[in-house]
Amino acid sequence: MVAAALSFFAACAALAAEEVPRKAEPCVVCHGPGGNSTDPGMPSLAGQPAQFISMQLYMFREGNRKDPQMSPMASSLSNADMNELAAYFSRQKPAVSSHKTAPENAATGRRLAERHYCVQCHGPALMGQQHIPRLAGQQREYLRTQLRGFKASTRFDMDGNMTSAAQLLSDADIEILADYLSGLDGPAPSTR
Amino acid sequence: MSVSVGNPSLARAVSRLVAALLALGAFAAHAQLPAKPAAAPTPPPSWQQGRSAEQEKSTLHPFAIHVTGKPAKELPVDKLKVPAGFKVEVWVDGVPAARSLALGDKGTVFVGNRQAKNVYAIVDRGGKREVKTVLKGLDTPNGVAFRKGTLYVAERHRITRYDGIEDRLDNPPEGKVVIDNLDPSKAPGHFWKFLALGPDGKLYFNIGAPGNIVMPNYMQASISRVDPKSGTLENVAMGVRNTVGFDWHPQTKQLWFTEHGRDWLGDNSPSDELNVVTRKGQHFGYPYCHQGDTLDPEFGKNRSCAEFTPPALKLGAHVAPIGMRFYSGKMFPAEYRNNIFIALRGSWNRTIKQGYNVTRVSFDDQGKPKMQPFLTGFLVDEKADPPMWGRPSDVLVMRDGSLLVSDDHNGIIYRVSYGKK
Numbered sequence: 001m002v003a004a005a006l007s008f009f010a011a012c013a014a015l016a017a018e019e020v021p022r023k024a025e026p027c028v029v030c031h032g033p034g035g036n037s038t039d040p041g042m043p044s045l046a047g048q049p050a051q052f053i054s055m056q057l058y059m060f061r062e063g064n065r066k067d068p069q070m071s072p073m074a075s076s077l078s079n080a081d082m083n084e085l086a087a088y089f090s091r092q093k094p095a096v097s098s099h100k101t102a103p104e105n106a107a108t109g110r111r112l113a114e115r116h117y118c119v120q121c122h123g124p125a126l127m128g129q130q131h132i133p134r135l136a137g138q139q140r141e142y143l144r145t146q147l148r149g150f151k152a153s154t155r156f157d158m159d160g161n162m163t164s165a166a167q168l169l170s171d172a173d174i175e176i177l178a179d180y181l182s183g184l185d186g187p188a189p190s191t192r
Numbered sequence: 193m194s195v196s197v198g199n200p201s202l203a204r205a206v207s208r209l210v211a212a213l214l215a216l217g218a219f220a221a222h223a224q225l226p227a228k229p230a231a232a233p234t235p236p237p238s239w240q241q242g243r244s245a246e247q248e249k250s251t252l253h254p255f256a257i258h259v260t261g262k263p264a265k266e267l268p269v270d271k272l273k274v275p276a277g278f279k280v281e282v283w284v285d286g287v288p289a290a291r292s293l294a295l296g297d298k299g300t301v302f303v304g305n306r307q308a309k310n311v312y313a314i315v316d317r318g319g320k321r322e323v324k325t326v327l328k329g330l331d332t333p334n335g336v337a338f339r340k341g342t343l344y345v346a347e348r349h350r351i352t353r354y355d356g357i358e359d360r361l362d363n364p365p366e367g368k369v370v371i372d373n374l375d376p377s378k379a380p381g382h383f384w385k386f387l388a389l390g391p392d393g394k395l396y397f398n399i400g401a402p403g404n405i406v407m408p409n410y411m412q413a414s415i416s417r418v419d420p421k422s423g424t425l426e427n428v429a430m431g432v433r434n435t436v437g438f439d440w441h442p443q444t445k446q447l448w449f450t451e452h453g454r455d456w457l458g459d460n461s462p463s464d465e466l467n468v469v470t471r472k473g474q475h476f477g478y479p480y481c482h483q484g485d486t487l488d489p490e491f492g493k494n495r496s497c498a499e500f501t502p503p504a505l506k507l508g509a510h511v512a513p514i515g516m517r518f519y520s521g522k523m524f525p526a527e528y529r530n531n532i533f534i535a536l537r538g539s540w541n542r543t544i545k546q547g548y549n550v551t552r553v554s555f556d557d558q559g560k561p562k563m564q565p566f567l568t569g570f571l572v573d574e575k576a577d578p579p580m581w582g583r584p585s586d587v588l589v590m591r592d593g594s595l596l597v598s599d600d601h602n603g604i605i606y607r608v609s610y611g612k613k
Contacts, residue, residue, distance in 0.1 A: 054260045058288070062309050063329065079260040079288060079603075086260075116234045121253075131256035158307065160380035161237045168234045 034092040040141040047094035051131040053086035065156035097137035101183030109180020136184035144178040238380035242405040242456045254540045255578045259307050261288045261603030272569040283607035284321040290598040293588035294336040296358045304336040306384045326364050335387025346387035346397050349375040371418045382434040391445045394419050400434035405454045431475040437515040450513035459542040462486050465503035474501045505561040511547035512538025515586030523593025524610045535584035545579040
């Protein structure tokens with residue numbers, strides 16, 4: 001009886017959520033249901049700006065950005081596929097971040113984000129805009145890997161700004177920033 | 193340091209003396225050493241460089257293109273307007289980031305871009321157009337130019353030539369480097385290049401300023417030319433912040449070019465420019481003087497605008513003029529002959545947006561230029577973010593006299609024609 005009720009509620013919840021388009025099925029295997037990743041190394045796509053998602057897919061396919069998993073995934077996508085996937089994931093509600101920022105990193109993290117101009121492009125709340133990704137609530141290990149990649153000039157960079165910004169980050173700064181950003185909650189889902 | 197002395201005790205004394213002197217020297221050096229300098233701060237993002245303290249909270253920002261493109265059927269292309277008697281239509285869509293245009297001898301339209309790595313070719317077969325990816329894996333292949341069977345491509349750092357490419361679009365030849373090492377610093381800034389062939393057979397290209405308002409080095413903020421036969425490189429114009437469109441007057445053969453003025457001097461300052469080179473090596477003012485009459489608040493302090501060549505026409509603040517071509521076709525009415533069409537791809541750096549159209553520049557009897565909008569309808573709401581749905585980025589006069597207009601925001605090329613055609 002309880003099990004039946006639970007499965008009824010689960011079915012209702014599934015109906016309320018947007019149906020996963022077939023094209024997005026391979027994506028959610030790694031990026032999580034609705035693009036909300038639970039893997040620390042795998043970025044969340046839910047609520048990311050559509051232009052960010054389509055541009056990254058494009059750059060993976062074209063070979064500008066390289067990743068052993070993503071490059072082959074993107075290789076067979078058409079531009080229209082990319083636009084469709086971007087539209088779907090940008091519509092999904094980002095889950096409340098499960099990462100808790102270490103208390104000593106909260107204020108330091110914010111200071112670093114301001115001093116190194118993160119907030120200027122990614123926005124005051126680090127929510128991203130246009131082709132610029134949302135950092136708030138993103139998986140920590142993923143953020144750390146990207147920042148290290150930018151610092152080492154190995155991560156694809158559209159215009160050099162991220163590579164330039166990462167040069168003065170110490171390894172400790174990168175740890176603090178990743179910890180701080182990952183723990184940020186996005187806005188309430190209803191405002192999204 | 194080595195000391196060679198025969199007597200051991202003298203040697204010890206000498207070595208003590210040397211040690212003492214060294215210690216003294218070390219001390220003196222230490223005493224003069226300033227406190228450990230603070231690490232240089234991270235520079236602001238390149239597009240924000242040059243903001244004043246009051247502008248620190250500004251929400252103005254550049255607009256990013258849809259690099260994957262948008263199909264024309266999803267866009268309000270029916271809102272595009274041209275003067276009476278003219279017609280505008282979508283010529284082709286699905287050309288990612290379509291920007292610079294060049295026309296092949298056999299009618300192929302080659303398309304370069306700033307954000308992608310490919311060069312595209314569009315083949316028109318009886319009104320049905322096919323988009324082919326002809327070159328792959330290039331670095332910012334913005335500049336494309338064509339002459340006598342050869343396509344030239346300007347990447348961020350070099351210019352290459354592809355001989356006979358129009359006969360083998362499906363199996364293009366290997367590129368041969370004309371000139372390399374044009375971007376040794378690999379830093380943010382205006383690193384994408386426009387490319388055109390002059391009446392002298394030389395390849396003309398820009399090397400933009402390395403930021404919004406910074407002191408350029410000897411090869412930056414310039415128009416240069418290279419002789420594809422000899423490889424000889426020369427400066428043609430200096431003090432050019434960034435030009436990504438130029439053409440030669442069909443009669444005077446003088447080089448005209450559009451130029452983007454600096455950002456963050458206010459909604460109405462400075463104006464972007466239409467310039468003409470009347471003498472090789474002329475200096476057009478950057479970073480000292482803008483729009484021919486406005487000294488830069490930082491770099492202009494010890495200079496006068498009289499030192500520099502003023503613009504032929506002020507095009508408006510922040511309108512971002514990109515491609516420009518003289519109209520040499522025969523389809524449009526006679527008064528359009530030798531007029532200039534300019535694609536305005538901005539503005540973003542003003543609170544009330546303007547531009548986002550193709551502007552026509554005509555000349556009066558005294559040769560004085562004046563401008564009026566020609567193709568409009570991209571700008572929807574001058575206060576919105578974004579204010580537009582498309583952005584004209586280059587223009588090209590076709591052999592039938594029609595005008596192609598690229599829109600890199602959506603990856604679309606439009607065609608403007610006149611009369612029944």
